[in-house]
Amino acid sequence: MKKITLFSDGSALGNPGPGGYGVVLRYGDKEKELSGSEDHTTNNRMELKGVIEGLKALKEPCDVDIVSDSSYVVKGINEWLDGWIKKDFKKVKNPDLWKEYIEVAKPHKIHAIWVRGHDGHVENERCDKLARDAAQSAKDLL
Numbered sequence: 001m002k003k004i005t006l007f008s009d010g011s012a013l014g015n016p017g018p019g020g021y022g023v024v025l026r027y028g029d030k031e032k033e034l035s036g037s038e039d040h041t042t043n044n045r046m047e048l049k050g051v052i053e054g055l056k057a058l059k060e061p062c063d064v065d066i067v068s069d070s071s072y073v074v075k076g077i078n079e080w081l082d083g084w085i086k087k088d089f090k091k092v093k094n095p096d097l098w099k100e101y102i103e104v105a106k107p108h109k110i111h112a113i114w115v116r117g118h119d120g121h122v123e124n125e126r127c128d129k130l131a132r133d134a135a136q137s138a139k140d141l142l
Contacts, residue, residue, distance in 0.1 A: 001061060001062055001063045001109065002027055002060070002062045002063065003027070003062070003063045003065075004025060004026065004027050004058065004062045004063065004064045004065070005025075005026040005027075005064075005065045005067060005123075006023065006024075006025055006026075006051065006054040006055065006064055006065065006066045006067065007023065007024040007025075007026070007067045007068075007123035007124060007126070007127050008021065008022070008023045008024075008047070008050035008051050008054055008066065008067070008068050008070075008073075008127055009021065009022050009047065009050060009068065009069060009070075009117070009124060009127035009128045009130070009131045010022075010043055010044070010045070010046025010047035010048070010049065010050050010070065010131050011043065011046055011128070011131035011132045011134075011135045012041055012042050012043040012045075012046055012135060013135050013136065013139050015042050015043050016040055016041055016042050017040065017041075017135075017139070018037065018038070018039055018040070018041075018135050018136075018138035018139040018142060019037060019038050019041035019042065019043065019045065019046040019131075019134075019135050019138065020035060020036065020037040020038075020046060020130070020131045020132065020133065020134025020135035020136075020137070020138060021034075021035060021036055021037075021046045021047070021049045021050030021053065021130075021131050021134065022034070022035045022050060022126070022127035022128065022129065022130025022131035022132075022133075022134065023035065023050050023051075023053060023054040023057075023127060023130070024123050024126055024127055024130075025054055025057060025058070026123075032057065033126075033130060034050075034053055034054060034057060034130075035130040035131065035133070035134040036049070036053060036134055037134040037135055037137060037138035038138065039138055039141075039142060044070070044072050044073075044093065044094060045094055045097060046131060046135075047068065047070035047072060047073045048070075048072075048073055048076070048094060048097045048098070048101060049097060050068075050127070050131065051066055051068065051073055051077075051101065052097065052100055052101050052104055054066075055101075055104040055105060055108065056104050058108065060107075061107040061108055061109075062107075062108050062109070063108070063109045064108045064109065064110050064111070065111055065112075065113055066110060066111070066112040066113065067112075067113045067115055067123065067124070068112065068113075068114065068115070068124075069114065069115055069116060069117030069118075069121075069124055069128075070114075071114060073112065074112040074113065074114040075114075076098065077101075077110065077112040078111070078112050081098065081102070084098060085102075
C-alpha cells in the first residue's frame with residue numbers, strides 16, 4: 001500500500017457564505033494540489049469536503065495520513081464516527097458529507113492528525129491559501 005499524506009483546509013467567507021477547500025496530496029517527492037468552492041456553505045463543510053475530494057483523487061487503496069487544522073474533522077474521523085454511525089447520524093451536522101466520507105474512505109487505511117492552524121505549518125498554510133482563494137473566487141462570481 002502506498003503511503004500518502006493528505007493535507008487539507010477549508011474556508012468560508014461568512015459562515016455560512018461562499019466557501020472553498022484546498023488539498024495537497026503527497027506521495028514520496030510527488031505532490032498534487034486540489035481546490036474547489038461552493039456558493040453557500042460553512043467552514044466545517046469545506047474542511048470535510050477537502051478531505052473527501054483528496055481521497056477521491058487517489059486511484060488505488062492507500063495508507064493515508066490526513067493532516068488538518070480542523071478538530072471537527074480530525075476528531076470526527078478518529079473518535080466520533082463510529083458513534084455517529086451507531087445512532088444513524090441523528091443530531092449530527094453534515095451527515096451527507098460524513099456518509100460520503102465513509103464511502104470514499106473505505107478502500108484506504110486512514111489516520112487523521114491535527115495541526116495548529118495559522119502556525120507556520122508549511123503545507124497547512126498552502127492549503128489555507130488554496131481554500132481562501134477558492135472561496136474568494138466563489139464570492140466574486142456571486
